[in-house]
Amino acid sequence: MEIEIMAFGIARDIFGASALKVQAVENSTVKQLLEDLKNQYPKLQELRSVAIAINTEYADLEQVIKPGDEVVIIPPVAGG
């Protein structure tokens, strides 16, 4: 299954793109996706935190990604 990941802030700079398509096995979890991304983009490991949002909500590590989900990588936030 192909997952499209949107990226903001420093994650976009690290990806070199505001969206990224990655291949994943069916029933892939957020944890697996994060591990794959960190392996492919080691600079993500240097960040204070990296989270995944699915359909505009913070996702648990065990959450399964479904086809059609809106997946966003969330580097450390700094609003305010």
Next chain:
Amino acid sequence: MEIEIMAFGIARDIFGASALKVQAVENSTVKQLLEDLKNQYPKLQELRSVAIAINTEYADLEQVIKPGDEVVIIPPVAGG
């Protein structure tokens, strides 16, 4: 010696005037003045607090009132 006392808020209502002249012995203290006023105007005793300001500063009970001092009776404040 004659002391003129300015009054605001409920103290003005109790005095029935915005200023009051009272006779006091020389070297009268704030404590003596307050006792005299409370005897003369018993409704002052019902208030949550009564303070005296001399020359725009809160006065200690032992402070001596001098001729020419600006003396103000301060009933419970309620700003804000």
Next chain:
Amino acid sequence: MAIDIQLLHTPLSLQHCQDWVAGAACGGIVHFVGTVREQTGGRPVSRLDFEAYEPMAVSEMRKIAETVKKRWPAERVVIHHRVGKLEIGEIAVIIAVATPHRVDAFAACQYAIDTLKQTVPIWKKEIFTDGEVWVAAHP
């Protein structure tokens, strides 16, 4: 001087306070705005009359602002208080504190309004449809 104290007979302006405190060195500004409530203990209020022993009120407000500057790294402090007749919803007091870090601005602003209510010689009379009362005068 980084302190602005005013006792005004005219409506207070929050925008004025914001413009005055906002400095390029401060990231956090906290404003407290106190307005006239429509009721007290369920009893509908028509209006409020504020009066002040003006020179001392200004002096006590200035002491509060100076204490704020001593205790917290506040760049700017504004305390504006209204006197006279106020209608429901009108602003009676604005306190604004600007600090480099927000936690100080909250603490300092809260200190300032708490102390103002305890020390500044300002009195308010609540006018009801059927009477009036000097607020907080009696235990």
Next chain:
Amino acid sequence: MAIDIQLLHTPLSLQHCQDWVAGAACGGIVHFVGTVREQTGGRPVSRLDFEAYEPMAVSEMRKIAETVKKRWPAERVVIHHRVGKLEIGEIAVIIAVATPHRVDAFAACQYAIDTLKQTVPIWKKEIFTDGEVWVAAHP
């Protein structure tokens, strides 16, 4: 609805927030105003660029306002956040909370800004004369 959440590409207005929260039932209003500081750790900042994952940022800001309404007797809550390019001194965020008693307004407003900084997907890049950095990205 007693909650006003906005993510804006145009300048924020404190007066607008005050007018919106000020209700006749509330005596205490606390505003937090966050502005762009001229320097970070002694290094002069030229500008800030804010960006947001907008639908989620609005949703997370709404959650904060709803939590405020649950935990404190807040009548009205405003959270406005700016996005885009901001110059020094411009307002990045305004949070306003109106409650019957002031102690609740201070606590709720502080909770809201603390939580916003932890959870709302907004990022800011500080632009210096000689480079740029995503704020708080690295430990």
